[in-house]
Amino acid sequence: MTPLTSDYALEVVNLKKAFGGLTVTHNVSLAIRPGERRLIIGPNGAGKTTLFNQISGDMRPNAGAIRLFGTDITQFTPYKRAHFGLSRTYQIITLFTGDTLEHNVTLGLLGLRPSRWQMWRSLSYYGDLATEARRTLDAVGLLHLAEHPVSDIAYGEKRRVELAVALAQKPRLLLLDEPLAGLSDTERSQVKSLIASIPRQTTVIMIEHDMDTALDLAETVTLLNYGRVIVDGDRDAVIADQRTREVYLGP
Amino acid sequence: MRWIATAPLAALLVLLPSFAGDFYINLASQILIAAIFALSLNLLVGYGGMTSLGHASYLGVAAYISALLTSRCGFGHGPAAIVSIGGTTAMAAFFGVIALRATGLGFLMITLALSQVLWGLAYRMSGVTNGDNGIAGLSRPMPFGISLDSAASFYWFALMVALFAYLMMAIFVSSSFGSSLKGVRDQPRRMAALGFNPWMIRWISFIYAGFWGGVSGLLYVYYNKYIHPTSLSVAGSAEALLGVIAGGSGTLGGPVVGAALVLLLKNYASAYIERWNMLLGLVFLFIVLVMPTGIVPGMSRLATALRRGSR
Secondary structure (H helix, E strand, O other): OOOOOOOOOEEEEEEEEEEOOEEEEEEEEEEEOOOOEEEEEOOOOOOHHHHHHHHHOOOOOOEEEEEEOOEEOOOOOHHHHHHOOEEEOOOOOOOOOOOEHHHHHHHHHHOOOHHHHOOOOEHHHOHHHHHHHHHHHHHOOOHHHOOOEHHHOOHHHHHHHHHHHHHOOOOOEEEEEOOOOOOOHHHHHHHHHHHHOOOOOOEEEEEOOOHHHHHHHOOEEEEEEOOEEEEEEEHHHHHHOHHHHHHHHOO | OHHHHHHHHHHHHHHHHHHOOHHHHHHHHHHHHHHHHHHHHHHHHHHOOOOOOOOHHHHHHHHHHHHHHHHOOOOOHHHHHHHHHHHHHHHHHHHHHHHOOOOHHHHHHHHHHHHHHHHHHHHHOHHHHOHHHOEOOOOOOOHHHOOOOOHHHHHHHHHHHHHHHHHHHHHHHHEHHHHHHHHHHHOHHHHHHOOOOHHHHHHHHHHHHHHHHHHHHHHHHHHHOOEOHHHHOHHHHHHHHHHHHHHOOOOOHHHHHHHHHHHHHHHHHHHHOOOHHHHHHHHHHHHHHHOOOOHHHHHHHHHHHHHHHHO
16 A cells, blocks of 8 residues: 555545446546646446446445555545535536536535535525636636526537536535536536646546547547556546557547 | 515405404415425435425324323413424424435335334334224413414414424525535535535535424324324325426425415315315326416516517
8 A cells, every 4th residue: 555645636545336246336546636737538337327326426446545645535425525625526417407507617616615514504695606617607707697596508508517516515525427428519618728828737637538638638648448548647548549449439 | 576575465364364264364374384394305305305204293292292181181282282392393303303314205205104003002002002093172372362363363473383383494405515415406416526415415405494394293283182102104205396396396385385275175076075085186187287386486487478569
């Protein structure tokens, strides 16, 4: 085991996860430095989202450890990890569809504040929440839709709200699960510049299949296949690697 | 606009005893009690997405505690009320720990099982509860020396409690905690990832709902001056649930309208048809088919459509 250190934003050590006889995470180890932009690639079923689910706490690994800025969070509940500066988005859009965009982002802000337990005061009493939510919506270019329910807006806009809810939390580590999935070319470049503008205080790990866009954003790349780390390192080195061509990119 | 509609309604509620006979005043009191009960159940069903079939537990236990303490242990109404509500709330905290191990159908079955245990106890522990005979000869409290024995005075008392309960629950659901509860209902996984503790939010709401269920139970036993194991039966829980769904779960007006509907049907239809439950079932079926989200949301949608049409 590596000694306790905060040289890394995230350390995953010998992580294992099996569903019955099927091992989906096979001794995965990762070390990601603060501020790094890491891209995780791999064919369908490689265990990318399962890895994310274990980092965010939605799933417990069978063995191994996860450390966030030097703290072992392996046994932490998902909400405790959020308070530790971890935030994520979902491959399948997970928003509050009946509520307005502003309310969606507000929930992201509320989750980290003690006022989420307040029972005797209307939510609208906390005006700073609404102001902050609108600022975040403005940053993703959706301020004009703030009062609309999520169910009314287009798919590409929902992807951006998904991102806004996570960004509003100003996380130290942000996990993006296919943020470009199903977007048109215009929307793609919008979301791309959005991700590029995330401040360096936030470390970003991204799962993405759109290599043209994702490689521009990434500094380092990890290739997963059948739950194992196949290649891991600087972007250009991983892309040039023979095994990446065999497993993922094709000849 | 809203005030114009509310003012006559408020006047009607307050002045009801001046123009209605005792039968109607008593019916109105019963509706108020049922409305508090339905509102508290709605916190779970509508706002929390936790469908409970055991809510009668809180009504019945609060009523039994008050009845036993005042009739057997020589308690005054004040201390008895405090112990009754406190005990019921503590029971809700305990039941919540058990029931919230599950969600959805599992949650429903656990709440049903727990309430059936209490119902069975009320029947079988006849040494304490007097079994099937129930506990009769109870009295109503006299807050500030005012007798509540007349239909009108009890109605006003119930109205004050009901308005306070409505207000408190309205504040609760519009608070940031209320937003957390609705969020956990819609996207529990996302809420946890955002830093909310879903279990704790559900548990606190469960206890709060139990508290108001207890308040309605206290009014229930004051009104009837009698308590019987049927107050703990699954029929009581189911009737309230029916009222919440028919009126519109997840709205504040819905449970009140639903509770009134169930009670009116019960009182009027039972005079003509013996199987009034059948009629209730048919009415419920009709509502669910025509307005799947309930009377209150259905009517407001209809009103919006009409307004748009007339323009």
